[in-house]
Amino acid sequence: MKQRLLVLGCGFVADLYMRSLAVMPGIEIAGVFDTDKQRLKHFCSYWNLPLAPTFEALLQSAPGALVLNLTNPGSHFETSRACLGAGHPVYSEKPLATTFPEAKELVDLAISRGLQIASAPCSVLGEAAQTLGQALRNNTAGTPRAIYAELDDGFITQAEYHKWQTESGAPWPYEDEFRVGCTLEHAGYYLAWLISWFGAVRTVVAASAEAVPGKEGHGPHAPDLSVATLFFENGPVTRLTCSFVAPHNHQIQIVGDAGVLSCDEAWDNDAKIRFARRIKLRRRLMESPLKKRIRLKQPTHPKVRKWGAAAMNFMLGPDEMLSALAEGRPGRLSGDFALHLTEVTLAIQNAGEFSGAQTMTTRCDAMEPMPWAQ
Structure with missing residues (x-):
């Protein structure tokens, strides 16, 4: 059975996650949303992914699914807080938040809701x-x-x-x-x-x-x-x-x-x-x-070929978090x-x-x- 993941944000880093997803079996993207409608449509068409028309529709499309927060750094706090508030665990691109009080609020909120929250990088x-x-x-x-x-x-x-x-x-x-x-x-x-x-x-x-x-x-x-x-x-x-x-x-x-x-x-x-x-x-x-x-000793984990300056599997973090959620244990991140x-x-x-x-x-x-x- 595939594990479901929601993607929030279709900017530069999102393609790196999708390239990594290609070598990670067992993960299904249940929905994608971005406030830039043109970018959202093009991204979903390119990667053949289901498009959510609104942020609320994204969260409702797969209740309790892990949200991959790939929004701009200045939006991480607000969007992660909304996802946690709607009952979703969150894996955020770095940074978790741009100020320490906001980062602490997110972690405290996750604990109070019985949810997990993690952030990149996962290298x-x-x-x-x-x-x-x-x-x-x-x-x-x-x-x-x-x-x-x-x-x-x-x-x-x-x-x-x-x-x-x-x-x-x-x-x-x-x-x-x-x-x-x-x-x-x-x-x-x-x-x-x-x-x-x-x-x-x-x-x-x-x-x-x-x-x-x-x-x-x-x-x-x-x-x-x-x-x-x-x-x-x-x-x-x-x-x-x-x-x-x-x-x-x-x-x-x-x-x-x-x-x-x-x-x-x-x-x-x-x-x-x-x-x-x-x-x-x-x-x-x-x-x-x-x-x-x-x-x-080999094997270790799936690898991706170099793109630009990096040869990193960006899905190692979300994959480990999905495994932790499925096994009922705290994630390493x-x-x-x-x-x-x-x-x-x-x-x-x-x-x-x-x-x-x-x-x-x-x-x-x-x-x-x-x-x-x-």
């Missing part, structure tokens, strides 16, 4: 993140002492982003991207991995700034560069950098007593995980240039996880120049590995 459930997690549990690099993680996407304002569009014709939402900012949009790709491995962040020491002013579109624009030092309750000190300025770099390096674990691309579920053992060569201390590939991820991300984004050390008020436990990674 934490992918093979690369799960392989690194297993390597950490196996002590492959010894005790981890420091982590450097980079999420730099190049000098975006000089890119030809007006030409970026999905296969069904949705343009890249540059105004949203510049208003919401690289940190709120992208920090979660590595933050989710880190929190899944080590649990809650205790303290954030960060700075953020708009390094390139005068971006196209209506402002105010969010910081386009942030640098954070994260102190975990049970993990190594971590530096995380996000920008729309520095050359493309999505590398993470986990420095342990015995060597360095690394991954070069957060946006590729199939990215290679490597271990470089620390060696002494004559009087020189170095990491071995002969890196060992770390692999999980729980409300607590989403809320803590949101608080840490906002602390980094809003740090500015003078915020100093910020103590987190939420917490969550480390994530249970996927069955094929245990």
Whole structure:
């Protein structure tokens, strides 16, 4: 029996979910809605999906079905709240909300209604993140002492982003991207991995700034560069950098007593995980240039081919949540996880120049590995 899913929003990211859906058997789209009628019609025609004429009709078409909230970030709070109020669990695109009080209200509402709520990104459930997690549990690099993680996407304002569009014709939402900012949009790709491995962040020491002013579109624009030092309750000190300025770099390096674990691309579920053992060569201390590939037993999960800058299965999150709902268990991407991820991300984004050390008020436990990674 197929599990039913409702889709709210037909913008740029929606096509990425539909491409991923093609490799995920057992999920049926019961209805789709978008306030842009022309876009809605074109999207549903392209993907051969059932169109709902109104938001209310969408929610009524499959009572209690999981809603995949793909609206613009500024609409996440209002639309997710309406879905929860109508008795629907929600999987939201990132961010869960653009302010912490709104994110907390959503999680509290879900709890009060006996519903589940989760948010992207779900690459934490992918093979690369799960392989690194297993390597950490196996002590492959010894005790981890420091982590450097980079999420730099190049000098975006000089890119030809007006030409970026999905296969069904949705343009890249540059105004949203510049208003919401690289940190709120992208920090979660590595933050989710880190929190899944080590649990809650205790303290954030960060700075953020708009390094390139005068971006196209209506402002105010969010910081386009942030640098954070994260102190975990049970993990190594971590530096995380996000920008729309520095050359493309999505590398993470986990420095342990015995060597360095690394991954070069957060946006590729199939990215290679490597271990470089620390060696002494004559009087020189170095990491071995002969890196060992770390692999999980196959199969892991369905993969999608690269499109644009990413090779990610965007349906891993909704699929895991549907499984959790069917099995009557909490999802791995729980409300607590989403809320803590949101608080840490906002602390980094809003740090500015003078915020100093910020103590987190939420917490969550480390994530249970996927069955094929245990």
